[in-house]
Amino acid sequence: MKLSTTTRTVAVSAALAGTLALTACGASNESSGTAASGGGSSASSAPQLSGTLVGAGSSAQQAAMQGWTAGYTTVQPGVTVNYDPVGSGGGRSQFLAGGTDFAGSDAALGDEELTQAQDRCGRGGVFELPDYISPIALVYNLPGVDDLNLAPATIAGIFTGAITSWNDPAITADNPDANLPSTPITAVHRSDKSGTTENFTDYLAAVAPDVWIGGAVQEWPVPSGEAGAQTSGLVAAVQSGEGAIGYADESQAGDLSVANVKVGSDYVAPSAEAAAAVVENSPKVSGRGEYDLAIELQRDTTGSGEYPIVLVSYHIGCIRYDNQDTAELAKSFFGYVVSEDGQQAAADAAGSAPISDTLREQAQGAVDAITAGS
Amino acid sequence: MTTTSAPPPQPEPKRRVGDRVFAGSAKGAGILILVVLAGVAVFLVTEAWPAFTASPADLAGGEGVLSYVAPLVFGTLLAAVIALLIATPLAVAIALFITYYVPRRLAAGLGYVVDLLAAIPSIVYGFWGIAALAPALVPFYGWAERNLGFIPFFAGPASATGRTMLTAGLVLAVMILPIISAISREVFSQAPLLHREAALALGATRWEMITMAVLPYGKSGIIGGAMLGLGRALGETLAIALVLSISGGISFNLISNTNPGTIAANIALQFPESTGLDVNTLIASGLVLFVITLAVNMLARWVVNRRADFSGAN
Numbered sequence: 001m002k003l004s005t006t007t008r009t010v011a012v013s014a015a016l017a018g019t020l021a022l023t024a025c026g027a028s029n030e031s032s033g034t035a036a037s038g039g040g041s042s043a044s045s046a047p048q049l050s051g052t053l054v055g056a057g058s059s060a061q062q063a064a065m066q067g068w069t070a071g072y073t074t075v076q077p078g079v080t081v082n083y084d085p086v087g088s089g090g091g092r093s094q095f096l097a098g099g100t101d102f103a104g105s106d107a108a109l110g111d112e113e114l115t116q117a118q119d120r121c122g123r124g125g126v127f128e129l130p131d132y133i134s135p136i137a138l139v140y141n142l143p144g145v146d147d148l149n150l151a152p153a154t155i156a157g158i159f160t161g162a163i164t165s166w167n168d169p170a171i172t173a174d175n176p177d178a179n180l181p182s183t184p185i186t187a188v189h190r191s192d193k194s195g196t197t198e199n200f201t202d203y204l205a206a207v208a209p210d211v212w213i214g215g216a217v218q219e220w221p222v223p224s225g226e227a228g229a230q231t232s233g234l235v236a237a238v239q240s241g242e243g244a245i246g247y248a249d250e251s252q253a254g255d256l257s258v259a260n261v262k263v264g265s266d267y268v269a270p271s272a273e274a275a276a277a278v279v280e281n282s283p284k285v286s287g288r289g290e291y292d293l294a295i296e297l298q299r300d301t302t303g304s305g306e307y308p309i310v311l312v313s314y315h316i317g318c319i320r321y322d323n324q325d326t327a328e329l330a331k332s333f334f335g336y337v338v339s340e341d342g343q344q345a346a347a348d349a350a351g352s353a354p355i356s357d358t359l360r361e362q363a364q365g366a367v368d369a370i371t372a373g374s
Numbered sequence: 375m376t377t378t379s380a381p382p383p384q385p386e387p388k389r390r391v392g393d394r395v396f397a398g399s400a401k402g403a404g405i406l407i408l409v410v411l412a413g414v415a416v417f418l419v420t421e422a423w424p425a426f427t428a429s430p431a432d433l434a435g436g437e438g439v440l441s442y443v444a445p446l447v448f449g450t451l452l453a454a455v456i457a458l459l460i461a462t463p464l465a466v467a468i469a470l471f472i473t474y475y476v477p478r479r480l481a482a483g484l485g486y487v488v489d490l491l492a493a494i495p496s497i498v499y500g501f502w503g504i505a506a507l508a509p510a511l512v513p514f515y516g517w518a519e520r521n522l523g524f525i526p527f528f529a530g531p532a533s534a535t536g537r538t539m540l541t542a543g544l545v546l547a548v549m550i551l552p553i554i555s556a557i558s559r560e561v562f563s564q565a566p567l568l569h570r571e572a573a574l575a576l577g578a579t580r581w582e583m584i585t586m587a588v589l590p591y592g593k594s595g596i597i598g599g600a601m602l603g604l605g606r607a608l609g610e611t612l613a614i615a616l617v618l619s620i621s622g623g624i625s626f627n628l629i630s631n632t633n634p635g636t637i638a639a640n641i642a643l644q645f646p647e648s649t650g651l652d653v654n655t656l657i658a659s660g661l662v663l664f665v666i667t668l669a670v671n672m673l674a675r676w677v678v679n680r681r682a683d684f685s686g687a688n
Contacts, residue, residue: 059646059647086646087646087647087648087649088647089647089648089649089650090649093649093650184531184534186533186534186535186631189621191615191619191620191621191635191643192643192644192646192647193643193644193646193647193648194647195647218647219434219644220621222621223621223622223623223632224621224632225621225631225632226533226534226535226537226619226621226631227619227620227621227631228537228619229615229616229643233504233616236504236505237504237535237537237619240504240508240509240535240536241533241534241535242534243534244534244535
């Protein structure tokens with residue numbers, strides 16, 4: 001059996017190669033070192049900087065970050081911004097360990113992490129800027145129904161599997177005019193770990209605590225319903241199944257119909273303005289530093305024109321950097337990110353919602369405070 | 375002057391440079407395989423260890439490594455077994471067809487086409503699965519739910535997208551088809567000519583000749599090929615991650631949208647956003663897959679060796 005032996009060897013070595021690739025992947029996450037060099041000391045009014053700013057974190061921000069780095073290159077061609085989309089948790093821990101200059105994270109620092117941040121950044125503390133706001137749309141595929149209103153408890157019922165057909169009384173109550181068929185509902189969720197899932201379940205847990213018992217988690221907690229891998233897989237599943245409904249970044253909805261969500265007594269469609277509004281009107285987390293703009297998102301808001309299913313991603317960095325060059329680079333880059341140009345670049349690249357002017361002023365204040373020294 | 379009576383001494387075999395280099399590199403390659411294998415095993419065990427020792431409440435799912443891995447092992451085995459049940463008879467039929475029924479000139483071309491299936495990247499199979507196969511199977515799943523619903527496998531509710539365990543098994547079956555059929559073909563073509571001619575001379579039809587002379591001879595080859603196919607099906611990642619609607623849990627229902635995941639697909643899906651102990655848990659599940667795959671390969675080896683004298687392929 002010569003043939004079988006060789007084939008098996010090939011199979012085994014292929015498996016080994018795969019495992020090795022996994023190891024390599026794990027190792028590369030830890031190897032991003034700080035490398036800022038060369039200060040901008042030219043006499044011109046807009047000093048040209050050069051060097052490298054290193055960040056890591058949220059993969060939800062990746063597309064926006066590409067927009068920012070591309071746009072920033074036209075302003076400061078000498079600066080390289082490296083962003084490693086390792087995931088929010090990895091980004092925070094790398095930043096706190098001093099491996100990176102800033103972190104991108106779908107969640108603000110926890111209390112324990114804030115204590116670690118004191119060691120990382122010294123007395124100055126950290127800035128946390130909610131720079132990336134992306135509305136999450138409920139996309140559905142139901143021919144003949146172009147306009148759909150859903151109350152929070154109904155959404156939770158659909159995604160727990162309690163509501164199984166489109167002409168369920170709970171749905172018809174919100175849509176008296178729509179001609180809803182008896183098609184079975186296929187609720188589609190993400191099969192991979194995802195910040196989108198975390199924000200969506202956080203919303204469900206906040207607005208429908210009686211129906212949704214899964215809590216706010218990254219990995220879908222209910223063993224029911226259809227699942228798709230990543231946003232593209234989820235959207236494809238919704239597209240291919242009649243009667244399917246799922247949640248995805250609003251920019252990825254494509255041709256799919258988008259449901260309106262009941263807020264207060266109105267039904268609100270996801271839009272950049274509505275998403276920015278809920279972030280602006282949410283209170284800051286109390287007891288934090290002056291430039292820590294971590295917000296307590298009001299998922300259960302009743303304000304008109306506010307869309308509460310949003311993904312907010314932060315940029316986390318030090319107010320005081322040890323290194324003068326790093327401080328200048330961070331100040332310049334985040335100045336661009338919060339600027340109108342920067343927010344527009346992210347909107348073009350990732351379909352995110354530009355932050356409001358009020359938020360921009362607060363964020364600019366934090367950026368202006370970035371200094372060097374210990 | 376040497377005596378003429380004594381035979382000339384055997385010249386000392388001359389070790390040429392080429393011989394030494396070849397022997398050394400061959401030995402090195404053999405040792406390297408073992409070192410890499412041992413390295414992978416050590417890596418998996420050390421990285422998985424924290425997940426085994428950690429308190430169950432800290433792990434994903436909150437109930438410990440074993441209850442986290444159990445549904446994944448179940449899903450992995452279920453998908454692989456479905457694939458094997460579909461692919462093995464088909465592959466054997468293809469191999470028989472190519473070796474004994476098709477005109478010799480066509481046979482080579484046909485065999486080449488089947489082998490070509492192995493060259494298609496698994497992500498392409500994945501796309502084919504979700505874009506073409508799954509939607510095409512939706513009507514069948516609806517029919518199966520209505521008419522075969524009394525069988526637990528088809529209990530439904532039928533998936534509206536077709537991304538079910540059965541679809542995943544079918545995609546895997548196509549992927550492992552070339553491995554099994556290539557090995558079966560090789561073994562069948564080596565069935566002793568004398569046996570075959572004897573059978574025909576005794577008045578056997580071609581089918582009787584195959585059942586009497588070819589299949590008994592090739593049995594170990596078929597089993598070996600099937601085990602190799604099983605190995606590939608167990609480890610398949612991307613196609614499953616794309617095609618299967620993974621919701622967790624253990625279910626024998628093959629046509630619903632709530633399916634257990636597989637180990638490899640689960641690692642691919644969860645790894646990018648995992649940190650700390652979650653990574654250890656994923657590696658622990660990888661260790662389990664490693665052990666299963668090793669066991670399958672050793673089983674195949676044992677089966678083939680047990681009948682080695684009979685197969686004559688060595």
